[in-house]
Amino acid sequence: MSGFDADWLAQREPFDLAARSRLLEQAFAAELVRNRPHAAIRLADLGGGTAANFRALAPQLGGDQQWLLLDHDEQLLADAPARIARWARARGWEARVAGQRCEVLTGAARWELSTRQIDLARSLESLEPGAFDGIVTTAFLDLVSLGWLERFARWLVGSGKPLLATLTVDGVRRWHPEAIDDDLIERAFLLHQGGDKGFGDSVGPGAAAALAQCLETLRCPVRLERSDWQIGAAEPAMLARMADEAVEVARQVAPDAQARIAGWRMTRAAQIDAAQASLLIGHIDLLAVPDR
Template identity: 40%
Template sequence: MTGFSADWLALREPFDLAARAESAATLDLRGMAGRMRHDARPLDVLDLACGTGANLRALAPSLGGAQRWLLVDHDPRLLAALPGAFAAWAHAQDLILRTDDQRLHVEGLDWNAEVRWQRADLASALDAVPFAGAQLVTAAALLDLVSASWLDALFDRVCKANAAAFFALSVDGRVSWDPVVEEDEAVDRLFAAHQRRDKGFGAALGGKAPAAAAARLAAEGCRVTLSDSDWRIEEMRMLQAMIDGVGSAALEQAPSAHALVQAWQVKRRALAPRSCLRVGHTDLLMLPA
């Protein structure tokens, strides 16, 4: 599985939070959590490809009530960074945080979450992940990295568990720069092709992921809601990171396009102080049949 640095995850988190707010009006996450709970027990949540825990930090206050989270990732460095990331978040949000060697407990105004974590390679060892007992399976920025066959395997397990699912921030192929430059379309095509390369799960779905996931779940009789959760980027540091990242991916996809990509990057960097980039993402909420 392609790795992501803690620095990149921290840089994107504010943009993810703003994008989630865009979709929240059409997704009744608290209502879903209430329907999935049984006998007033905590809501059991399984978070896949958790990174440093940003998905929990965004979702837990929205879900409300008592929660038990199991965070799963393949990268031991990101899992090791979890306690520090949660400590900083709890301090900034005035939350109560208690810790021991293997778990955290976070308490907000009308919610609390017990947090455990597990290392597992989702690409090759999905059977090592304990889906049984999960009432909500969730992930952020994952579906566009995986193949159709891996998605089938994931949804088979979600449906067998009779769990709800919430998959946030899947790339859906929409990209727009303002102002436009001549090379935008060609570079975006190369970047989109790079997104469909194998990220460890087989040929990635890329921008087709939200539609493919919705169709697969609807075929099982599940109730699916899709909502836009777009990045809107005007801040210089993130714009520069996107210009660098898109350019690097485009060159990796087509090394012969060096002159094209270099010209695009020069223009984009010059325009960055007055640019806006919108990157299309989609949130998917599924309730079991």
């Protein structure tokens, strides 16, 4: 339904994990504990997909937690509890799945995850902020429009709940070594990132900066940190995927440049095969702490 297949989300997960800003995670955790020191922390994950955010954050936050995974993709939501259970058992923790819920018992903490199908483009305001202590989202904001970010900023500031929004792409794609027609591919990619992803024309790579501005206009303090993917020469599958994605986009955006695009892909394929290519993909993490 959304076009985000679970295999792709799994392939990107280790790069996300390595890239996330630990500083902002710690500041978010401190904020949650400061405001709810004794009971389980309740979190909403917007565009939660396969629950990658849960797997990354739950162990960092520590203590008892209750997560609500919000997404419009029924299939991703349906698979999430079993995926969490497999992940937890691989770490030696106990996990129980019951329908669309999963419970993880680590010995030191109890984490519950449940899911809700929702179209956040239409129904953001139907979420009751009082039901959560914090809001998280990862790899989601670049899909949305400026109008949606303005709505989201108003909803968040009205809620008084902290937000940790991780891994929003910022448009930086830096291959090493440079190659002829990097510029052509880069321009095509940037143009494509501004398309409509179900929320109206998306802000794409400007999303983290745009949300920061919307929040600051509402006098909500914001911190930004880089969370770039560093895809090294030892990661040929991910590099090839990134090159294929760039080519697919460039073919749509620059149909007159097919030969140049094919030449660029051949150059990159040879470098990837020879373990001579690497790629940085820019991302930004954002922490917002509105007044309560």
